[in-house]
Amino acid sequence: MTTFGYFLACEEFTPGQLLEQSRRAVDAGFTRLAISDHFHPWNDAQGNSPLVWSMIGALSQTVDLPVTTLVTCPTMRLHPAVTAQAAATSSRLLDGGFALGVGTGEALNEHILGDRWPSFDERAEMLEEAVQVMRALFTGRQVSHRGRHYTVENARLYTAPHGRLPIHVSGFGSKAAELAGRIGDGFVTMGPDQEAIGRFRDAGGEGKPVIGGLKVCWDADREKAVNTAHRLWPSEHLPGELAQILPTPAHFEQASRLVTRDRVSESVPCGDDVEEHVAAVRAYIDAGFEEVYIGQIGPDQSAFFDAYRDKILPALT
Template structure:
């Protein structure tokens, strides 16, 4: 049975707001949390970019829900050994209720050290090596590694998880789905695409978890909601590899001008029609997803949680 979680956007909200949303999500009946990991927001209008590991520490003291990163890039901005330490500590704080969603990243976040931005093939190779390094470190044993991309010298996690942290691999195409099936404990993808789920299953993901997420904007004024999404999240509708290769929020703002208001109105669930929200979320269950995380865009968080507690989540569970 599909579980329904809430998605916390580090790009759009302050750390205190994220913790408050987590509490509201638990009270509303969401059973899990996911949280983004960014160095920059997608645009200046979003206006935030908290360090995710600090926020996860706060979440561990505020709620009892499992937490998953959607997603962390453990290859460039943070060395995989440091990412493993952060993930292990998060798992300990959450008493094992933590999963590490990982991906090949975006230049927006990973270029900040001045490194060149590799091709997808090279980033996939880096991610696979990084996952191997992190799995060794999660054992709590002393680890040394000398690979093509990473060196680890006599490293040991003294605050180690009781059980290995599950690693879920993100992807948006057949190559990434195959990689997730081969090296991951699960697959993260953001569209309810049954064919992509099948590619993951066929690539070694049989019996493993499939996780997705969707952003909505609940509001009694649908036109206002469309405006809010158009202002804050036009990046959701950018095609192809743009989201992976543009390096700054300013570039995303330039590209976002190609996204029209009508495109947003057609693509994003806005307004307060319960059936529309139910259909949007249920599409993931129909495509074979085990977990789906819903994020509310904009400031109307209280009305969103009230509506989902009273109307949407009960309908989904029926």
């Protein structure tokens, strides 16, 4: 059975707005939350980037919903041992209702310390070792590790998770899907890509959850909704590896000039057509997703939550 959550976009909203959205999500009938982890927004129009770990602490005191990071990168900006401590504390604050979604990251966020930005194959290797380190630390035992990418000496999480803390691995493309199947407790992928899900299953993901999400822009004026989505989230429609290798919001703004308004109109559920929104979410259900997170683009959050409470979620459940 598919469950539906609300996606909190740290790139677009202030901490206070995110907390208010979490409360509205509960009232609208969403049963889970996902939250992004960014140091920079994708462009200056989005204009925010609060620290995800502070936000999770605040969410634990605001609402009683499970929270998943979609996704954090535990390899460069934060060492996996530090990420493990943050994740373990989050799990305890949420009474075990925390899942750590991880990925190989984007240069946009991870290059800020001046490190070389590796190729995907090297980043995937780093992620696999990071997951190994974090799982060892989650046991609460003392850990020493000397690997190709990371060294850990005499580290112990005294505030360890209660029980197993799931690590879901994000993937775009065949190699990442296979890595998720091999090392992940679940697979994070943002589109209902049956081929990627199949590769995940074949690589060891059978019986593990598939998690994903989509952004929408609910508005009574469809043209206004398309304009909002095109202004704030054109980066979602960039081809290939651009989203992983461009280093600054300014570079994304330059590349996003290639993204047409028509492309956004065709790809993003915009406006107040209930059937369009229902069909977009149902594609994930039909693809076998266990968790689907929906995020509203733009400032008109109230109309979105009202519509999803009264029309969209009832049609899906």
